[in-house]
Amino acid sequence: MSVRATLAGTRADGRAALVGYLPAGFPTVEGSIAVLAAMVAAGVDVVEVGLPYSDPVMDGPTIQRATETALAGGTRTADTLRVVEAVAATGVPALVMTYWNPVERYGVDRFARDLSAAGGAGLITPDLIPDEAGDWMAAADRHDLDRVFLVAPSSTQERIAMTVAACRGFVYATAVMGVTGAREATSTDAPVLVARTRAATGTAGLPVGVGLGVTNGAQAAEVAAFADAVIVGSAFVAPLLERRGDQAAGIAAVTRLTRDLAAGVRGAGSAGR
Amino acid sequence: MTTYADARPGPGAGATAGPDASGHFGRFGGRFMPEALIGPLDELEQAWRSAMADETFRAQLDQMLREYAGVPSLLYDATRLSQAAGARILLKREDLNHTGAHKVRNVLGQALLTKRMGKNRVIAETGAGQHGVATATACAYLDLDCVVYMGEVDIERQSLNVARMRVLGAQVVPVSTGSRTLKDAINEALRDWVTSVDDTHYLLGTAAGAHPFPAMVRDFTRGIGDEAREQVLALTGALPDAVCACVGGGSNAIGIFAAFVPDPSVQLYGFEAGGDGVETGRHAATITGGDVGVLHGARSFLLQDADGQTVESHSISAGLDYPGVGPEHSWLAETGRATYRPVTDAEAMKAFALLSRTEGIIPAIESAHAISGALDVAAELGPDAVIVVNLSGRGDKDMHTAAEYFDLAEAGPELGPGEARQVADERAGDLHFDETPGETDPLP
Incomplete structure (x- = not known):
């Protein structure tokens, strides 16, 4: 299933989509499949499956701890594809969020082929800019995959236009100059960046997703007022880290959070758990 | 195959080699970084x-470099080391700079x-x-x-x-x-x-x-090679046959290589940290024992597993203990302009002792890798060869490691000077420190 179709649907419904992230293999491979299934059941529209990597420079301590756990547990690239397959079977689109080296090591075209075969929708590539992405752009075309690149408050208008032109599915606007992690307040940079990005996409064009820092339904509602998709990562990981060893409690907490966020992207939602 | 010279910009601009406008050295380098x-x-x-x-x-x-840091550094004609090596070795004394390194x-x-x-x-x-x-x-x-x-x-x-x-x-x-x-x-x-x-x-x-x-x-470190090139010409009237440096990330090596890259007669050698031996997997010899991938923003050789996860490196020398290497070195290696070889911990420590005993210069263990590699190059090139070695740093910081390696720290107080030396000699191997000039091949 493609992200394009899902985001066209949420747009037609007059709301933002909820995009939820979890690393494959956290807390275990089977555990990540179970948690993601609960997230989908509680209202996540698009799933980002994180591919655990040894050197995650864009991630703050919460996601670092989760991906370290996944790697220490022996999670391999093939396991990430297995998680994608399980998520895709639930009927929502599954993107893989991955640093570039594991894909290059697997083989760019081979990865695209296997991702497509697993029912995956495409890739979000936090350390791959379109300037370096020739192989991936071609492979994504060959296998009809979405490719989500990032724009940032520090991006020039020229780079935003170039990045938007390279994206398919949506463009990921990083709301703050910083790494992943929950933040108390939403960023004042975010609406400005989204407006600058829309200047490049056109109003009916490529959807704009906003990520970095969204923790609760109220923040999600704030972001949903100006973005097409609200991306949440660390906030899903944190309650699982707090409840390690008790999967049922972790899933219950994640379910509560998802419901709150799902209400948020529909314009409601609370300010905390 | 594209040659290294093909990738060079035209004359001028200091005639430095690469990168191209987008920051690539051939297929290496670039920007693998968050958009932010x-x-x-x-x-x-x-x-x-x-x-x-x-x-x-x-x-x-x-x-600042001249008045504060002590640059230009000396190019020192190391005659006793040369006797042991069997070729003329000139040391670029970056160890004498302020803070003790390049x-x-x-x-x-x-x-x-x-x-x-x-x-x-x-x-x-x-x-x-x-x-x-x-x-x-x-x-x-x-x-x-x-x-x-x-x-x-x-x-x-x-x-x-x-x-x-x-x-x-x-x-x-x-x-x-x-x-x-x-x-x-x-x-x-x-x-x-x-x-x-x-x-x-x-x-x-x-x-x-x-x-x-x-x-x-x-470009900030290329003064090492610019100075050495002038100094060796002034000293010998000719370019050297080879230039040797140790390579971790590669700043001292690229700093001395840069000036000599356009001189085809000068062979460039980079010595990587071979740790326990490349075949053991416990090493930091990225070019010799690694594969091409992306780490810390650039495509280059790196130590990684089958899934592209970075693998930890191992070396007795902390300064070489890094699983990546600068992209220009990968390019110099791939084009054949420079040669990269591993030097094991044991070989480096032997050279560490040799330089200390022959010249009264205690090198950084990093730089000892270059000395060790240069000994092999000397044997290959023969007695007429002139070899410049970048002595990138001094060894004060490594005394704890050296004392432990040579069993000096614990045994020290109980041994007389001769006995301590004997222990060190045993660990350092067959170095023949007591050779007097004349017993080895005379210098050319």
Whole structure:
């Protein structure tokens, strides 16, 4: 299933989509499949499956701890594809969020082929800019995959236009100059960046997703007022880290959070758990 | 295949080799970085290029290097080492620079650039602490705030350098993620930089990372080779047959190679840390024993597993203990312009002892890798050869490691001078320190 179709649907419904992230293999491979299934059941529209990597420079301590756990547990690239397959079977689109080296090591075209075969929708590539992405752009075309690149408050208008032109599915606007992690307040940079990005996409064009820092339904509602998709990562990981060893409690907490966020992207939602 | 010379820009601009306009050395280098840092990297590149074209900036940097850092360093005709090696060996004495290594050239250059960019805060990564100490020194000298990221494992191993940084006024931040070593300190510095880039420069310690760092660090360290080339011509009337350097990230090596790259008669040798031996898997010989991939912003050789996860490196020398290497070295290796070979811990320590005993110069263990490699090159090239070796740093920082390796620290108080020497000789192997001149082949 493609992200394009899902985001066209949420747009037609007059709301933002909820995009939820979890690393494959956290807390275990089977555990990540179970948690993601609960997230989908509680209202996540698009799933980002994180591919655990040894050197995650864009991630703050919460996601670092989760991906370290996944790697220490022996999670391999093939396991990430297995998680994608399980998520895709639930009927929502599954993107893989991955640093570039594991894909290059697997083989760019081979990865695209296997991702497509697993029912995956495409890739979000936090350390791959379109300037370096020739192989991936071609492979994504060959296998009809979405490719989500990032724009940032520090991006020039020229780079935003170039990045938007390279994206398919949506463009990921990083709301703050910083790494992943929950933040108390939403960023004042975010609406400005989204407006600058829309200047490049056109109003009916490529959807704009906003990520970095969204923790609760109220923040999600704030972001949903100006973005097409609200991306949440660390906030899903944190309650699982707090409840390690008790999967049922972790899933219950994640379910509560998802419901709150799902209400948020529909314009409601609370300010905390 | 594209040759190294093909990738070089036209004459002028200091005639440095590469990279192309997008920061690539052949298929290596580039920018594999979050978009948020692309703007800052562009800004840095512009600031650096404009600074290097500005005579006032260059004059100020030259003056700092001369009057503060003790540059140019000597090129020393090491006659006793040459006798042992069987060829004429000239040592580029970067160990005599302020802070005891070539690194002062890079940190002064980047710190002055930081001032020029109007920034007041510097962050850096450090493994053994050498780059951290050099950065803290430059920041004290130029009145900049300094934060050094250092893995918890390294902090335990290098407590004296932690103290040195703190004495110099730097804040040392322990890094507790990943393998808690150098590569994780780089990750943490990058995470700081993406949040602080408005007022902060990331003073990267080696010729690696995203463009423009590899080219910028090379150009700040290329004085090593520019000076050595002039000095060797003045001393011998000819270019050397070979230039040797150790390679971790590769800043001292690229600094001495750069001037000689356009001289086809000069063979370039980079010596990587072979650790316990490349075949054991416990090494840091990235080009010899690694594969091409992407780490810390550039495509280059690196140590990785089947899934592309970075593998921890191993070396007795903390300064070479890094699973990546600068992209220009990968390009020099792939084009055949330079040759890279591994030197094991044991071989390096033997050369460490040899240089100490023949010349009264205790090298950094990093630099001892270059000495060891040069001994092999000398044997291959024969007695008429002239070999320049970059003695990139002094060994004071390594005395704890050396004392442990040679069993000197524990046995010391109970042994007489002769006995201690005997123990050291046993560990150092068959070095024939007692040879008097005349017993070995005379110099040409």
